[in-house]
Amino acid sequence: MREPFIVFEDVGKAYPGGVTAVRDLSMQVAQGETVVLLGTSGSGKTTTLKMVNRLIEPSGGRITIGGSNVMGQDPIALRRGIGYAIQHIGLFPHMTIADNIAVVPKLLNWTPGRIEERVDRLLNMVGLPPAQFRARYPAQLSGGQRQRVGVARALAADPPIILMDEPFGALDPITRDQLQNEFLELESAIRKTILFVTHDVFEAVKMGDRIALLDEGRLQQLATPSELVERPANAFVDSFLGRHRFQLALLTRTIGGLLPHTPGAALPPPPAERCGGAVLSPRNSLIEALDTFKRTGQTVLSVVDRDGYRGDLAKSRLLNEVAQVLSETGNVV
Ligand SMILES: Nc1ncnc2c1ncn2[C@@H]1O[C@H](COP(=O)(O)OP(=O)(O)OP(=O)(O)O)[C@@H](O)[C@H]1O
Ligand SMILES: [Mg+2]
Structure with a gap:
């Protein structure tokens, strides 16, 4: 395996009030790898993701990136080095598309020329011609176009790590498929280390080099899509794949x-x-x-x-x- 880059060691998150969202999670994500966090609602996917950029602090264990503990880093500086795309992208409504994408490069004090070049390049990459889209406001875009902007914004400062939480959720199946394909093409060119959250097993198989299947905060299996489908580690994994097993086998x-x-x-x-x-x-x-x-x-x-x-x-x-x-x-x- 390639060198581990993001390492979870016995990571846990217990919320006050008794909910344990993540338990004893240990896994390694290699540089340039896409690991999909898969599981039903409430299984701990978002919590796991947010502990990487410290939007949530673990209550136990350790997460390291390139060998250094995220808890030892300034959270703001840490987040500037990690792209983050979520389902309801949270674009700033009063800012143009270009300014929305430029948020982190501006914080990093890039020159205006470099920012403009980067924004245009990203808009082209996600299929939104800059001449047409850079000056628009989020309300003047369709949902799918806004999701593209969200992906562009996550890539803006060229971070080595991208966290994506159901980034293509809430889209019709055709637009979703198209965005997945475009992202896969993009990703093979840029080779980022990606943690990608979904509850959709087909999206997981399509997007992941490996899949981490979670249930009630516990990692049930971490495997390539074909290993997961061909060799489910336990009865839970087997039942999770359930009636999709035939279709999944044809895909993997x-x-x-x-x-x-x-x-x-x-x-x-x-x-x-x-x-x-x-x-x-x-x-x-x-x-x-x-x-x-x-x-x-x-x-x-x-x-x-x-x-x-x-x-x-x-x-x-x-x-x-x-x-x-x-x-x-x-x-x-
Ligand atoms: N701030 C909080 N306080 C208490 N419990 C919380 C808090 N945030 C999340 N939880 C609980 O932790 C568990 C895991 O939540 P999490 O958001 O990680 O799930 P998820 O896998 O992302 O689910 P979904 O697919 O619905 O987004 C859930 O039971 C949830 O109710
Ligand atoms: Mg979630």
């Missing part, structure tokens, strides 16, 4: 395992006229492969990775695998 299983085993050198390339240029990657999920077959109308597709041609996959082989997954997960969605 890749077609790599369906290829003929070819040790050593790559195979010779397939005939050039094959499939009009459409190819699969061994890292494609079963769902993605099904989509590609549907889109192209082919019955056989070539599989290609960075090292070259890996072999062919027949649609019939893929459908067999889907049937196999269905029988293993034992239910129909």
